[in-house]
Amino acid sequence: MRFRGDLNKLEGKTVLMLGNEAVAWGALEGGIGVATAYPGTPSSEIVESLVDAARELGFWSEWAVNEKVAFEIAYSAAISGINALVAMKHVGMNVAADPLMSSAYTGVRGSLVIVTADDPSMWSSQNEQDNRYYGLHAYIPVFEPHSPSEAKELTKYLFDLSRRIGHPVILRMTTRISHTRGPVKLGKINVMEPKGKFIKEDRFVLIPANARRNRLEMLRRWEKIKEEIEHIPFNKVEGEGDALIVAPGIAYAYVKEVVRELGLEGRVRVLKLSSVVPVPRGLLLRALDGVKRVLVVEELEDIVEKEVKAVVAEESLGVEVKGKEIVGYPYELTLARVRKSIQAFLGHVPAEEVSKGGTVTGLPVRPPVLCPGCPYRPLFTEVRRLINQERLSVVAAGDIGCYSLGYNKPYRLQDIIIEMGGSIGTGIGLANFTDDVVISIIGDSTFFHAGLPPLANAVYMKSPLVVIVLDNMVTAMTGHQPSPSTKGVPGRRYIPIEEAAKGLGVRFVKVIDPFDMKEVRKTVLEAIKFARENSEPAVIVARRRCALEVVRDLRRAGVKVPPYIVLEDKCIACRLCYDFFACPAIFAKDDGKAYIDPELCVGCGACAQVCPTKAIVPAEKYDKDKVESFWR
Amino acid sequence: MVLNIVVVGVGGQGILSLSRMIGEAALAHGWDVRVAETHGLSQRGGSVIVHVRIGKEVMAPTISEGEADLMLALELIEAARYSYYLRHGSFAIVNDKAIKPSLPGTKVPQPEELKKTVEGVAKVRYLSASETAIALGNPVGANMVIFGYFSRIAEEAGIYSIEEARKMAAGVGGKRYGPINERLFMKGAEYALRDGVGDIAVFVKERLST
Numbered sequence: 111m112r113f114r115g116d117l118n119k120l121e122g123k124t125v126l127m128l129g130n131e132a133v134a135w136g137a138l139e140g141g142i143g144v145a146t147a148y149p150g151t152p153s154s155e156i157v158e159s160l161v162d163a164a165r166e167l168g169f170w171s172e173w174a175v176n177e178k179v180a181f182e183i184a185y186s187a188a189i190s191g192i193n194a195l196v197a198m199k200h201v202g203m204n205v206a207a208d209p210l211m212s213s214a215y216t217g218v219r220g221s222l223v224i225v226t227a228d229d230p231s232m233w234s235s236q237n238e239q240d241n242r243y244y245g246l247h248a249y250i251p252v253f254e255p256h257s258p259s260e261a262k263e264l265t266k267y268l269f270d271l272s273r274r275i276g277h278p279v280i281l282r283m284t285t286r287i288s289h290t291r292g293p294v295k296l297g298k299i300n301v302m303e304p305k306g307k308f309i310k311e312d313r314f315v316l317i318p319a320n321a322r323r324n325r326l327e328m329l330r331r332w333e334k335i336k337e338e339i340e341h342i343p344f345n346k347v348e349g350e351g352d353a354l355i356v357a358p359g360i361a362y363a364y365v366k367e368v369v370r371e372l373g374l375e376g377r378v379r380v381l382k383l384s385s386v387v388p389v390p391r392g393l394l395l396r397a398l399d400g401v402k403r404v405l406v407v408e409e410l411e412d413i414v415e416k417e418v419k420a421v422v423a424e425e426s427l428g429v430e431v432k433g434k435e436i437v438g439y440p441y442e443l444t445l446a447r448v449r450k451s452i453q454a455f456l457g458h459v460p461a462e463e464v465s466k467g468g469t470v471t472g473l474p475v476r477p478p479v480l481c482p483g484c485p486y487r488p489l490f491t492e493v494r495r496l497i498n499q500e501r502l503s504v505v506a507a508g509d510i511g512c513y514s515l516g517y518n519k520p521y522r523l524q525d526i527i528i529e530m531g532g533s534i535g536t537g538i539g540l541a542n543f544t545d546d547v548v549i550s551i552i553g554d555s556t557f558f559h560a561g562l563p564p565l566a567n568a569v570y571m572k573s574p575l576v577v578i579v580l581d582n583m584v585t586a587m588t589g590h591q592p593s594p595s596t597k598g599v600p601g602r603r604y605i606p607i608e609e610a611a612k613g614l615g616v617r618f619v620k621v622i623d624p625f626d627m628k629e630v631r632k633t634v635l636e637a638i639k640f641a642r643e644n645s646e647p648a649v650i651v652a653r654r655r656c657a658l659e660v661v662r663d664l665r666r667a668g669v670k671v672p673p674y675i676v677l678e679d680k681c682i683a684c685r686l687c688y689d690f691f692a693c694p695a696i697f698a699k700d701d702g703k704a705y706i707d708p709e710l711c712v713g714c715g716a717c718a719q720v721c722p723t724k725a726i727v728p729a730e731k732y733d734k735d736k737v738e739s740f741w742r
Numbered sequence: 743m744v745l746n747i748v749v750v751g752v753g754g755q756g757i758l759s760l761s762r763m764i765g766e767a768a769l770a771h772g773w774d775v776r777v778a779e780t781h782g783l784s785q786r787g788g789s790v791i792v793h794v795r796i797g798k799e800v801m802a803p804t805i806s807e808g809e810a811d812l813m814l815a816l817e818l819i820e821a822a823r824y825s826y827y828l829r830h831g832s833f834a835i836v837n838d839k840a841i842k843p844s845l846p847g848t849k850v851p852q853p854e855e856l857k858k859t860v861e862g863v864a865k866v867r868y869l870s871a872s873e874t875a876i877a878l879g880n881p882v883g884a885n886m887v888i889f890g891y892f893s894r895i896a897e898e899a900g901i902y903s904i905e906e907a908r909k910m911a912a913g914v915g916g917k918r919y920g921p922i923n924e925r926l927f928m929k930g931a932e933y934a935l936r937d938g939v940g941d942i943a944v945f946v947k948e949r950l951s952t
Binding site for chain 2: 291
């Protein structure tokens with residue numbers, strides 16, 4: 111949800127908000143001046159919520175090309191005295207890690223609130239790295255909320271903390287906070303103009319002599335942070351007893367509910383922690399007073415557990431500390447898992463296992479698919495066909511975006527997916543050190559995110575690589591955020607990808623329409639030939655707008671597009687359209703002939719060229735040129 | 743305690759908005775609510791489950807396997823897939839429609855088989871929400887029919903008032919689809935009246951009070 115309209119009127123209201131929206135509102139209350147990010151699930155809604163509000167309230171909120179640049183923009187704003195927020199998904203922090211490490215050395219003059227949205231259970235990510243480690247690594251304190259409401263309060267508080275201590279702070283969200291709605295009471299908006307002043311100081315010049323001094327300053331600020339977190343209201347000890355459960359971040363939500371459910375309220379002690387790096391030592395010692403046994407319930411890694419064990423050892427407390435051996439490392443916590451852990455810890459016999467409902471075997475899987483009208487489908491279909499027909503030994507180096515779905519049958523055109531921009535970098539290694547034809551497939555937003563340096567590298571080392579940039583002119587998968595490949599963003603300049611490629615020295619650059627399957631075939635074959643003969647990269651830009659956006663725009667413009675239909679008498683049940691082209695709007699009837707669901711068909715017409723008997727036609731005549739103009 | 747509802751179906755069927763409307767209606771009546779959504783890749787026509795939890799105080803965002811009291815399903819295969827979330831003796835309200843996954847060579851089990859799976863654990867009410875939605879002119883309005891059906895239960899169980907929920911439904915979809923959505927909501931409420939949902943309401947009320 112984008113914050114729109116007169117937002118000040120919402121003050122005092124309680125709204126059902128996503129955790130991410132709560133963070134965005136917390137930033138409004140905390141005095142935001144600059145918000146920036148690169149989109150990535152589960153973090154995208156934070157800056158998305160603020161885009162319109164920024165315009166109306168007079169602060170600045172915009173997407174950057176990647177997390178590193180986003181970080182640098184927010185960081186330099188914070189150095190100039192502005193209150194800044196930068197958001198990213200957990201793996202985005204790997205991209206931003208370089209300036210992140212330096213930010214703790216220089217410190218800031220305004221606020222720098224760094225939001226990382228981690229993804230335990232990997233709902234939409236390549237790993238479930240625990241970014242609390244970045245806090246330990248970089249000397250940046252990490253805070254974790256247990257609910258959307260607390261996410262808002264913490265964000266607001268962190269703007270204040272960061273500015274007072276002059277140090278960056280990390281707010282760590284996880285999918286189940288970011289994408290869970292809960293009641294949030296909205297407070298007073300208080301934003302600042304994105305106007306700062308850079309005051310020249312040696313600490314901002316990280317040459318060795320200054321860095322050595324900064325290192326000592328950083329350690330002094332770290333001590334201040336340690337003192338500060340001893341007294342924040344987000345941490346507290348509840349209940350009594352000689353057994354202590356330590357519950358950082360979201361773990362508190364599960365622990366609290368289980369403790370109540372098992373009737374243990376008041377009979378065990380619970381240490382709720384929202385500041386997890388560093389762990390408040392004094393508070394921990396008070397919580398440990400009179401305690402014989404401790405269970406640390408935390409999601410993913412044993413970061414707080416190690417700290418508790420260290421404190422117990424240093425103070426020779428002789429307290430038994432359990433954690434991961436009971437709770438386990440991988441995947442997100444659940445009520446059942448936390449209940450079982452607490453029962454095991456307390457030596458309770460668990461109630462009889464709840465018998466689960468039916469699981470049916472042989473249920474068809476339902477993975478996400480490319481949408482009807484997706485411009486990538488005809489290209490994938492044709493590339494797969496030419497590989498099969500020409501008997502080419504191809505490795506398709508894939509990347510992160512909607513086109514990752516090309517991994518699925520029938521296309522099978524993502525043989526390796528590692529990280530953002532990885533298609534070109536891994537493509538170089540594969541092209542130079544194997545005998546296969548290597549085709550790197552990367553999206554437009556991903557190309558600007560991390561495709562430029564490896565493409566320069568491919569040109570420089572003369573790598574025989576074919577790069578297909580799937581250019582739908584928007585960051586589609588995360589919700590259509592603009593990128594430099596997006597035309598018509600007010601006040602922003604469009605960068606054609608072919609110009610970028612030529613600028614980097616690529617000598618084979620062609621722009622094609624992915625809907626024109628003949629052109630796709632011809633150009634890809636040419637590119638393979640060029641790359642092999644000249645031992646250098648060839649770039650194909652396949653440009654057509656995202657179908658979801660086109661359908662939306664057609665509807666808004668009131669342009670009617672008829673669905674396509676299958677002419678019963680002409681269809682020979684060859685299966686090409688539904689099994690090989692595989693549009694989700696085309697189904698097989700019992701006799702094997704094709705049927706197009708008129709509710710799903712968007713009328714793109716791409717399937718018509720797959721049909722060998724011309725049996726697929728529009729249901730009625732329409733203005734093709736007019737509709738086509740929306741797709742460009 | 744807490745009422746656990748899983749809302750399941752196929753990405754694009756309006757599962758997120760259905761869950762959110764239920765959450766907002768309950769919140770407006772003073773309940774604590776958590777709605778744990780599925781975003782990102784799962785929205786591209788994939789299988790979707792949303793966890794809705796309502797109670798005096800709700801802490802955890804998700805429902806564990808075998809602990810859901812109620813299922814609202816917009817599609818049969820997904821109802822069967824997620825039936826392991828239901829506890830024995832729970833209830834399921836299921837749209838009587840199977841959508842074939844778009845994967846080459848996929849075979850779909852017979853509807854009877856899918857239904858048996860859900861019926862093995864829960865008492866099931868089927869309704870032709872999709873048919874109703876198509877007939878009334880909003881092909882993607884099956885979620886509104888389910889919303890109306892559930893809201894009748896919510897009213898009888900004292901969670902929120904059906905009248906305010908109806909206004910919410912009417913407020914979705916602008917001038918063109920708002921009135922249709924309101925009619926779809928009323929249809930759903932009508933189906934609930936026809937089927938009689940007193941047993942579900944009693945069950946739900948009990949979950950909320952114990």
